[in-house]
Amino acid sequence: MAKRILALFDVDGTLTVPRKTASKQTLDFLQELRKVVKVGIVGGSDLVKIQEQLGDNVLTAYDYVFSENGLVAHKGGEQIAVQSLKVHLGEDKLKRFINFVLHYIADLDIPIKRGTFIEFRNGMLNVSPIGRNCSQEERDAFEVFDKEAGVRPKMVEVLRKEFAEYNLTYSIGGQISFDVFPQGWDKTYCLRFVEGDFDEIHFFGDKTFPGGNDYEIFMSEKTVGHTVTSPADTEKQCTEAFLSQ
Numbered sequence: 253m254a255k256r257i258l259a260l261f262d263v264d265g266t267l268t269v270p271r272k273t274a275s276k277q278t279l280d281f282l283q284e285l286r287k288v289v290k291v292g293i294v295g296g297s298d299l300v301k302i303q304e305q306l307g308d309n310v311l312t313a314y315d316y317v318f319s320e321n322g323l324v325a326h327k328g329g330e331q332i333a334v335q336s337l338k339v340h341l342g343e344d345k346l347k348r349f350i351n352f353v354l355h356y357i358a359d360l361d362i363p364i365k366r367g368t369f370i371e372f373r374n375g376m377l378n379v380s381p382i383g384r385n386c387s388q389e390e391r392d393a394f395e396v397f398d399k400e401a402g403v404r405p406k407m408v409e410v411l412r413k414e415f416a417e418y419n420l421t422y423s424i425g426g427q428i429s430f431d432v433f434p435q436g437w438d439k440t441y442c443l444r445f446v447e448g449d450f451d452e453i454h455f456f457g458d459k460t461f462p463g464g465n466d467y468e469i470f471m472s473e474k475t476v477g478h479t480v481t482s483p484a485d486t487e488k489q490c491t492e493a494f495l496s497q
Protein backbone atom coordinates (compact mmCIF):
# COMPACT_ATOMS: atom_id res chain seq x y z
CA MET A 253 0.00 0.00 0.00
CA ALA A 254 1.34 3.44 -0.92
CA LYS A 255 1.66 5.87 1.97
CA ARG A 256 -1.00 8.56 2.08
CA ILE A 257 1.01 11.77 2.13
CA LEU A 258 -0.11 15.38 2.47
CA ALA A 259 2.24 18.27 1.73
CA LEU A 260 1.02 21.44 3.50
CA PHE A 261 2.45 24.85 2.62
CA ASP A 262 2.56 28.21 4.32
CA VAL A 263 2.01 31.07 1.82
CA ASP A 264 4.09 34.20 2.58
CA GLY A 265 7.83 33.53 2.30
CA THR A 266 7.22 29.87 1.42
CA LEU A 267 5.27 29.92 -1.86
CA THR A 268 5.60 33.65 -2.52
CA VAL A 269 7.97 36.47 -1.73
CA PRO A 270 6.28 38.07 1.34
CA ARG A 271 3.07 39.92 0.38
CA LYS A 272 3.69 39.28 -3.36
CA THR A 273 1.96 36.91 -5.79
CA ALA A 274 3.33 33.43 -6.52
CA SER A 275 5.39 32.91 -9.68
CA LYS A 276 4.14 30.72 -12.54
CA GLN A 277 7.08 28.44 -11.85
CA THR A 278 5.92 27.81 -8.26
CA LEU A 279 2.28 27.29 -9.28
CA ASP A 280 3.29 24.85 -12.05
CA PHE A 281 5.52 23.00 -9.61
CA LEU A 282 2.67 22.53 -7.12
CA GLN A 283 0.52 20.99 -9.86
CA GLU A 284 3.35 18.57 -10.71
CA LEU A 285 3.59 17.71 -7.03
CA ARG A 286 -0.15 16.94 -6.90
CA LYS A 287 0.47 14.02 -9.25
CA VAL A 288 2.44 12.35 -6.42
CA VAL A 289 0.98 13.61 -3.09
CA LYS A 290 -2.02 15.58 -1.87
CA VAL A 291 -1.31 19.30 -1.57
CA GLY A 292 -2.75 21.77 0.94
CA ILE A 293 -2.29 25.47 1.66
CA VAL A 294 -2.41 26.98 5.16
CA GLY A 295 -2.17 30.77 5.51
CA GLY A 296 -2.88 33.22 8.29
CA SER A 297 -4.57 35.65 5.88
CA ASP A 298 -8.17 35.51 4.80
CA LEU A 299 -9.27 33.73 1.64
CA VAL A 300 -9.44 36.92 -0.44
CA LYS A 301 -5.78 37.67 0.30
CA ILE A 302 -4.71 34.07 -0.43
CA GLN A 303 -6.59 34.21 -3.75
CA GLU A 304 -4.73 37.43 -4.60
CA GLN A 305 -1.42 35.68 -3.94
CA LEU A 306 -2.06 32.19 -5.38
CA GLY A 307 -4.78 32.86 -7.96
CA ASP A 308 -8.58 33.03 -8.15
CA ASN A 309 -8.73 29.28 -8.80
CA VAL A 310 -6.97 28.44 -5.52
CA LEU A 311 -9.91 26.50 -4.06
CA THR A 312 -10.04 24.03 -6.92
CA ALA A 313 -6.29 24.01 -7.66
CA TYR A 314 -5.39 22.31 -4.34
CA ASP A 315 -6.77 19.47 -2.26
CA TYR A 316 -7.12 21.64 0.84
CA VAL A 317 -7.09 25.39 1.40
CA PHE A 318 -7.02 26.61 5.01
CA SER A 319 -7.36 30.37 5.27
CA GLU A 320 -7.06 32.16 8.64
CA ASN A 321 -5.08 29.09 9.80
CA GLY A 322 -8.08 26.86 9.05
CA LEU A 323 -10.85 28.86 10.70
CA VAL A 324 -12.16 28.79 7.13
CA ALA A 325 -11.49 25.31 5.69
CA HIS A 326 -11.99 24.10 2.11
CA LYS A 327 -11.53 20.57 0.79
CA GLY A 328 -11.79 19.82 -2.93
CA GLY A 329 -13.26 23.26 -3.55
CA GLU A 330 -16.02 22.85 -0.92
CA GLN A 331 -16.17 24.72 2.36
CA ILE A 332 -16.09 22.13 5.16
CA ALA A 333 -15.90 24.36 8.24
CA VAL A 334 -15.95 27.96 9.43
CA GLN A 335 -15.17 29.30 12.90
CA SER A 336 -14.97 32.78 14.41
CA LEU A 337 -14.00 34.50 17.63
CA LYS A 338 -17.56 35.80 18.01
CA VAL A 339 -19.08 32.31 17.88
CA HIS A 340 -16.32 30.73 19.97
CA LEU A 341 -16.44 33.19 22.90
CA GLY A 342 -20.04 34.36 22.59
CA GLU A 343 -21.19 37.97 22.77
CA ASP A 344 -21.24 38.28 26.58
CA LYS A 345 -17.64 37.19 27.13
CA LEU A 346 -16.49 39.20 24.14
CA LYS A 347 -18.21 42.33 25.43
CA ARG A 348 -16.71 41.93 28.91
CA PHE A 349 -13.25 41.66 27.35
CA ILE A 350 -13.69 44.64 25.01
CA ASN A 351 -15.14 46.82 27.79
CA PHE A 352 -12.19 45.99 30.04
CA VAL A 353 -9.65 46.80 27.29
CA LEU A 354 -11.30 50.15 26.51
CA HIS A 355 -11.36 51.10 30.22
CA TYR A 356 -7.73 50.08 30.60
CA ILE A 357 -6.66 52.17 27.60
CA ALA A 358 -8.75 55.13 28.78
CA ASP A 359 -6.81 55.12 32.07
CA LEU A 360 -3.44 54.70 30.38
CA ASP A 361 -1.12 57.71 30.51
CA ILE A 362 1.02 57.58 27.36
CA PRO A 363 2.42 60.53 25.33
CA ILE A 364 -0.20 60.48 22.55
CA LYS A 365 -3.36 58.62 21.59
CA ARG A 366 -5.19 58.46 18.30
CA GLY A 367 -8.14 56.23 17.31
CA THR A 368 -9.10 52.60 16.61
CA PHE A 369 -7.86 51.00 19.79
CA ILE A 370 -9.44 47.64 19.04
CA GLU A 371 -9.73 46.15 15.57
CA PHE A 372 -12.21 43.29 15.51
CA ARG A 373 -11.28 40.54 13.06
CA ASN A 374 -12.92 37.18 12.33
CA GLY A 375 -10.45 35.13 14.33
CA MET A 376 -8.78 37.66 16.64
CA LEU A 377 -8.78 41.08 18.26
CA ASN A 378 -5.95 43.46 17.51
CA VAL A 379 -5.39 45.84 20.43
CA SER A 380 -3.38 49.05 20.12
CA PRO A 381 -2.79 51.38 23.13
CA ILE A 382 -1.95 54.35 20.86
CA GLY A 383 -4.66 53.51 18.31
CA ARG A 384 -4.20 52.05 14.83
CA ASN A 385 -4.85 55.23 12.89
CA CYS A 386 -1.71 57.01 14.01
CA SER A 387 0.80 58.24 11.42
CA GLN A 388 4.01 56.37 10.56
CA GLU A 389 6.02 58.91 12.62
CA GLU A 390 3.76 58.41 15.63
CA ARG A 391 3.99 54.68 15.16
CA ASP A 392 7.82 54.78 15.17
CA ALA A 393 7.78 56.98 18.28
CA PHE A 394 5.42 54.64 20.14
CA GLU A 395 7.62 51.65 19.36
CA VAL A 396 10.64 53.44 20.88
CA PHE A 397 8.57 54.57 23.89
CA ASP A 398 7.16 51.08 24.45
CA LYS A 399 10.63 49.48 24.51
CA GLU A 400 11.31 51.49 27.68
CA ALA A 401 7.82 51.73 29.17
CA GLY A 402 6.63 48.18 28.41
CA VAL A 403 3.04 49.32 27.90
CA ARG A 404 2.10 46.27 25.86
CA PRO A 405 3.75 43.56 28.03
CA LYS A 406 2.17 45.11 31.17
CA MET A 407 -1.24 45.26 29.56
CA VAL A 408 -0.96 41.65 28.40
CA GLU A 409 -0.08 40.53 31.94
CA VAL A 410 -3.16 42.26 33.34
CA LEU A 411 -5.42 40.73 30.67
CA ARG A 412 -3.91 37.27 31.19
CA LYS A 413 -4.83 37.41 34.90
CA GLU A 414 -8.21 39.04 34.49
CA PHE A 415 -9.38 36.70 31.71
CA ALA A 416 -7.50 33.51 32.64
CA GLU A 417 -10.60 31.35 32.12
CA TYR A 418 -10.96 32.57 28.51
CA ASN A 419 -7.86 30.56 27.47
CA LEU A 420 -6.50 33.24 25.16
CA THR A 421 -3.10 33.66 23.55
CA TYR A 422 -1.50 37.11 23.39
CA SER A 423 1.02 37.85 20.67
CA ILE A 424 2.98 41.10 20.70
CA GLY A 425 4.08 41.83 17.13
CA GLY A 426 4.70 44.87 14.95
CA GLN A 427 5.16 48.34 16.39
CA ILE A 428 1.96 49.42 18.06
CA SER A 429 -0.34 46.51 18.87
CA PHE A 430 -0.82 42.94 20.02
CA ASP A 431 -3.13 40.16 18.83
CA VAL A 432 -5.51 38.21 21.06
CA PHE A 433 -6.95 34.85 19.98
CA PRO A 434 -8.04 31.54 21.52
CA GLN A 435 -5.29 29.06 22.44
CA GLY A 436 -4.62 26.65 19.58
CA TRP A 437 -5.83 29.02 16.85
CA ASP A 438 -2.39 28.99 15.23
CA LYS A 439 -1.65 26.89 12.12
CA THR A 440 -2.09 23.64 14.09
CA TYR A 441 -5.83 24.46 14.01
CA CYS A 442 -6.06 23.09 10.45
CA LEU A 443 -4.65 19.67 11.38
CA ARG A 444 -8.02 18.56 12.80
CA PHE A 445 -9.35 18.37 9.23
CA VAL A 446 -6.59 16.10 7.90
CA GLU A 447 -4.91 14.17 10.72
CA GLY A 448 -6.98 11.00 10.39
CA ASP A 449 -6.67 10.79 6.62
CA PHE A 450 -2.91 10.68 6.10
CA ASP A 451 0.05 8.54 7.16
CA GLU A 452 2.40 11.52 6.87
CA ILE A 453 1.71 15.24 6.94
CA HIS A 454 4.67 17.33 5.78
CA PHE A 455 4.66 21.03 6.58
CA PHE A 456 6.80 23.62 4.79
CA GLY A 457 7.18 27.09 6.28
CA ASP A 458 9.65 29.96 6.65
CA LYS A 459 8.85 31.22 10.18
CA THR A 460 9.45 28.01 12.11
CA PHE A 461 11.48 29.63 14.94
CA PRO A 462 9.95 30.20 18.43
CA GLY A 463 7.55 33.12 18.16
CA GLY A 464 7.21 32.69 14.38
CA ASN A 465 3.76 31.98 12.93
CA ASP A 466 4.83 28.53 11.66
CA TYR A 467 6.42 27.41 14.93
CA GLU A 468 3.56 25.42 16.46
CA ILE A 469 2.68 23.41 13.35
CA PHE A 470 6.38 22.88 12.56
CA MET A 471 6.94 21.48 16.08
CA SER A 472 3.70 19.44 16.19
CA GLU A 473 4.22 15.71 16.54
CA LYS A 474 1.49 15.33 13.91
CA THR A 475 3.71 16.82 11.20
CA VAL A 476 7.09 16.35 9.61
CA GLY A 477 8.41 19.92 9.64
CA HIS A 478 10.56 21.55 6.95
CA THR A 479 12.09 25.03 7.29
CA VAL A 480 12.43 26.86 3.97
CA THR A 481 14.04 30.17 3.06
CA SER A 482 12.25 31.06 -0.21
CA PRO A 483 9.88 29.66 -2.88
CA ALA A 484 12.92 28.29 -4.75
CA ASP A 485 14.09 26.51 -1.59
CA THR A 486 10.58 25.10 -1.07
CA GLU A 487 10.66 23.63 -4.58
CA LYS A 488 14.13 22.18 -4.02
CA GLN A 489 13.22 20.55 -0.69
CA CYS A 490 9.95 19.15 -2.08
CA THR A 491 11.71 17.67 -5.05
CA GLU A 492 14.14 15.92 -2.72
CA ALA A 493 11.37 14.71 -0.42
CA PHE A 494 8.75 13.54 -2.93
CA LEU A 495 9.95 13.56 -6.54
CA SER A 496 13.43 12.09 -6.56
CA GLN A 497 12.74 8.46 -5.54
Ligand SMILES: [Mg+2]
Nearest residue numbers: 262264265458
Ligand atom coordinates in the same frame (compact mmCIF):
# COMPACT_ATOMS: atom_id res chain seq x y z
MG1 LIG B 1 5.45 32.59 6.11
